[in-house]
Amino acid sequence: MKDNIIYFDNAATSYPKPEEVIQAMVHFSRMIGGSPGRSGHRLAIEAGRIVFEARERISQLFGGKDSSRVVFGLNATEGINQGLKGLLRPGDHVISSSMEHNSVMRPLRAMMKEGLEVTILPCSPEGFLDPQGVKKALRKNTKMVVLNHASNVVGTLQPLAEVGEVCRQQGVLFFVDAAQSAGAIPIDLEREKIDLLAFTGHKALFGPQGTGGLVLGERVEEKELTPVKQGGTGSRSELEEQPDFLPDLCESGTPNAVGIAGLLAGLDFVLREGVEKIRVHEMRLTQELLQGLQAIPGVVLYGPRDARKQLSTVSFNIQGIEPSEVGLKLDEEFGILCRVGLHCSPASHRTIGTFPQGTVRFGLSYFNREEEVEEALQAAGRIARREA
Amino acid sequence: MAQGVILFPSIHFALRAEKLVKAKGISYKLIPVPRHLSSDCGVCLRIPWEKKGEVLGILAQTRVKVDGAHPL
Numbered sequence: 433m434k435d436n437i438i439y440f441d442n443a444a445t446s447y448p449k450p451e452e453v454i455q456a457m458v459h460f461s462r463m464i465g466g467s468p469g470r471s472g473h474r475l476a477i478e479a480g481r482i483v484f485e486a487r488e489r490i491s492q493l494f495g496g497k498d499s500s501r502v503v504f505g506l507n508a509t510e511g512i513n514q515g516l517k518g519l520l521r522p523g524d525h526v527i528s529s530s531m532e533h534n535s536v537m538r539p540l541r542a543m544m545k546e547g548l549e550v551t552i553l554p555c556s557p558e559g560f561l562d563p564q565g566v567k568k569a570l571r572k573n574t575k576m577v578v579l580n581h582a583s584n585v586v587g588t589l590q591p592l593a594e595v596g597e598v599c600r601q602q603g604v605l606f607f608v609d610a611a612q613s614a615g616a617i618p619i620d621l622e623r624e625k626i627d628l629l630a631f632t633g634h635k636a637l638f639g640p641q642g643t644g645g646l647v648l649g650e651r652v653e654e655k656e657l658t659p660v661k662q663g664g665t666g667s668r669s670e671l672e673e674q675p676d677f678l679p680d681l682c683e684s685g686t687p688n689a690v691g692i693a694g695l696l697a698g699l700d701f702v703l704r705e706g707v708e709k710i711r712v713h714e715m716r717l718t719q720e721l722l723q724g725l726q727a728i729p730g731v732v733l734y735g736p737r738d739a740r741k742q743l744s745t746v747s748f749n750i751q752g753i754e755p756s757e758v759g760l761k762l763d764e765e766f767g768i769l770c771r772v773g774l775h776c777s778p779a780s781h782r783t784i785g786t787f788p789q790g791t792v793r794f795g796l797s798y799f800n801r802e803e804e805v806e807e808a809l810q811a812a813g814r815i816a817r818r819e820a
Numbered sequence: 821m822a823q824g825v826i827l828f829p830s831i832h833f834a835l836r837a838e839k840l841v842k843a844k845g846i847s848y849k850l851i852p853v854p855r856h857l858s859s860d861c862g863v864c865l866r867i868p869w870e871k872k873g874e875v876l877g878i879l880a881q882t883r884v885k886v887d888g889a890h891p892l
Contacts, residue, residue: 469831472852472863477831480863484835498883500832667830670859677885680830 434767438804441769443584443612443745443795445634445641449698453638456697460690468689469666479689486692487679489699493707494629494647495620501648503682504692508611509535510660511630511646514682515607516540516578518657519628522547524575529561529590530554530783531583534776535630536609540578549573555783558736559588563595570602578607582617585780585793586735587718587742589617596625605651611635611644615702616743617711627651636710636797637702639695642688654678661685710798714744717796717805721746724809730816734784734791744796747784750816755792758815762792765820766811770794824869825851826876827858827887834863836884837875844878846871857890866892 439447460482466475468483483504491499505511516539520526528536530552540550551569555561566577577599582589592608599606607628610619614629615636621629626649633643648657654677662674663684675681702710719739725731725748734747750758759772773790774781781787794808814820828834834850841848850863857864867875869891879886 469862472850477850477863480831481835484832487832499836500883665830667862668860669862675829677829679832 433764437767437769438808439769440794440796440808441771442797443793444771446636446638446797448799449638450701452701453694453697457640457690457694460693467686482693482696483687483689486696486699489696489703490647493699493703495622496647500678502645503679504645504687506642507644508609508630508632511644512536512609513539514646514660515628515630517660520548520575523573525549525571525573527551527553527566527569527574527577529579530779531559531588532580532779533584536578537779557784559583559586559783561590563591563598566595567598574604576605576607580609582613582743583780584612584745585775585777586747586784587745588736589742592624600625612743615707616714618707621649633695637695638698640691643691643695654681657681713798714796715739717800717802718744718746721794721805725812728813728816731812734786746794747791749791755790758792761815761820762811768808768811822869822891823866824872824889824891825864825866826889827853827864829885829887831862833884834865837865837879840878840882841875846875
């Protein structure tokens, strides 16, 4: 077993985290520790400030106007469930794509049984959705279009602004799943005409696992939003009914404040480095990885195969070897950690033609270096030549 | 000096208000909501009561939701 590792599983969760993320969580645990929004003592208020500042940074990152419309939860999945189940009713129609993660697909499938009408638009083999297809699929009762910004399987970036424009013209809500893209590529609620955006904290925002949520644009009415759970909020404690204002409406129970402290440090890191700079670095590594893999006989590459059209997530197979076997060799013999299989997205694999065997996925981050890409290319070459 | 408090529906707005009054150099303190004003378990913003008009004016220009203002 090789001891030195190359971590290429950042599409699942980013590692390593910036040192200040770890320090922020240690500081919170040791020096703050209070329950945010509960109690009026100094430590509870300080914990509240941390959560408040994280909300402000999330809003800033996506060009939001009002940080009370940032709702924290455990992950993007919680944000997606809140957005879908909080707004869609039986008889409504929703449009989505064949590149969705199960975090969108499974709630939609469950809601179909309750009477939701769902159209899943097919995407190209590279994973692209045609915005004109969205226009054609619109019905009188279409309430929302929900779309994965960047594929977690092949990195494909969808034409958000075009789809957003179609939605805005038709008065339909546009819900973007930014689990992979938030922090890795610039996103602006106004520019892309996004009404709801689900994010996770533990990928390109460099926070810990157990952080994420939902950003609500101005077109989402508070009074039309049903919380997926109810409970204590620290506010309106005299009432047995849920508060009717954001963010409390959708945030019940003690939050993951220590995690949010880490997320705040991650957000500060991303804002300080700059999303543009992060994108440029990752694009360069991705292009090198794509070119290198394409040059290896026996390697089949999926997705756009163009770093400008995708995030730093690359899927491939080596002919004649199961993805699981490639993954095991990469881990044991080369110390390269990646993810193989279907990546919680059977629809995407059907779209790119790799269902049910799946692919080998390399997910790069800002912390990966050129030498690591070169080493991985050598490893893939050796496996393809049956030298490993 | 006479003091008073401004109440908010939740801590999010209390902290937003804190940031705004801090930026204006107005003295303040976040304190637990006095029981006689509300049974809420949250915090409110205590300010010199002579600053009430100024502070409410600042908050009115923002999206901060205010529940009330009371002298102590």
